[in-house]
Amino acid sequence: MEHTPAAARNAWLGAIALQGWRAATIDDAADYSGFQPADILRLVGDQVDATAAFLDHVAAEAVAGAAGPGTVRDRLFDGIMRGFDALQAQREAAIALWLARDPGLGLLLAARAGPSIRRLASAAGAGVTGLRGQLRLAALAAISLRAFDTWRKDESPDMTATMAELDRLLDKAERAEREGPGFDLLGLPGLASLTARLPFARAGGKQPEPVSSDPAGQTGD
Numbered sequence: 001m002e003h004t005p006a007a008a009r010n011a012w013l014g015a016i017a018l019q020g021w022r023a024a025t026i027d028d029a030a031d032y033s034g035f036q037p038a039d040i041l042r043l044v045g046d047q048v049d050a051t052a053a054f055l056d057h058v059a060a061e062a063v064a065g066a067a068g069p070g071t072v073r074d075r076l077f078d079g080i081m082r083g084f085d086a087l088q089a090q091r092e093a094a095i096a097l098w099l100a101r102d103p104g105l106g107l108l109l110a111a112r113a114g115p116s117i118r119r120l121a122s123a124a125g126a127g128v129t130g131l132r133g134q135l136r137l138a139a140l141a142a143i144s145l146r147a148f149d150t151w152r153k154d155e156s157p158d159m160t161a162t163m164a165e166l167d168r169l170l171d172k173a174e175r176a177e178r179e180g181p182g183f184d185l186l187g188l189p190g191l192a193s194l195t196a197r198l199p200f201a202r203a204g205g206k207q208p209e210p211v212s213s214d215p216a217g218q219t220g221d
Contacts, residue, residue, distance in 0.1 A: 003035065005053065008043035010090070011035055012050030017092035021047070021100035051097060052108060054090065059116035061086040066123040073174050075124035080144060080166055083120075084151055084159060095152055117141050139176065143169045 011033030015024040018032065024047055026037045033040070044050045066079025087094045097105065117140050118128050126140075127133050143166070150165040 003039055003043065005043045006057075007033065008035065008040045009050045009053045009057075011040055012044065012047050013054060013090045013093035016047065016051075016096050017090070020096055021102055021105060048104070048108065051105065052112070054093075055109070055112045055116075058083050058086040059112065059119065062116070063119050063123045066120050072125045073170050076120070076126070076140070077166060077170055079120050079124055080147060081159070081163060084147070084162060087151065088159065098148075098152060113141065117144065136177075139173055143173060 008029075011029040012024070014032035015028035019025075019028050026040060026046070029035070029040050029047075029050075030037045044053055062079045062083030064079075065082025066075045068075060068078060070078070097109075114137075117137055121128050121137060121140055126136060128137060146169060147162060147166045151159065151162040154161040
């Protein structure tokens with residue numbers, strides 16, 4: 001096996017897949033790959049560094065997939081599915097990371113998630129600025145999480161169920177984009193009531209004019 005950062009990263013992922021996040025050690029990674037522990041540490045670092053590198057790899061693949069031709073919706077679909085292709089290549093490790101329930105790992109995932117979603121949206125040509133942009137990113141994060149939940153239960157080699165669920169979620173998001181930011185269409189309680197309190201969001205940021213309280217401006221019977 002060639003001694004590269006990617007190979008050292010995969011050595012850690014192999015150990016995590018076999019031993020779990022908490023139990024995996026540098027010696028496990030060395031045994032899995034045939035590398036010396038010092039080489040793994042030099043090339044990628046510890047298991048936290050390797051996991052961060054893996055998350056960055058998945059995010060980069062998603063961005064590359066979204067940067068192709070097509071509509072915004074099609075590019076989001078292609079990007080998210082390309083990210084799942086990268087996850088699928090390390091499926092056992094990815095699921096082990098998800099099941100770890102480790103606070104430090106949770107912070108790492110959270111820190112990577114926001115920038116990754118924003119770059120994916122930008123690569124697909126979706127606006128990410130202003131109020132609508134922030135709501136769009138929140139919806140895209142929810143879509144990605146729901147699709148991931150389907151993916152981890154999807155044992156088909158071609159990820160048929162994952163593609164179907166992602167397609168369904170993007171259809172709902174596209175309808176929400178046309179009809180206004182009523183993200184109840186995505187099944188996100190809380191965001192619906194938030195946007196209901198922000199009626200100017202439908203007008204591209206233009207706030208509604210206040211109702212006049214001057215009796216002279218009212219029409220009599």
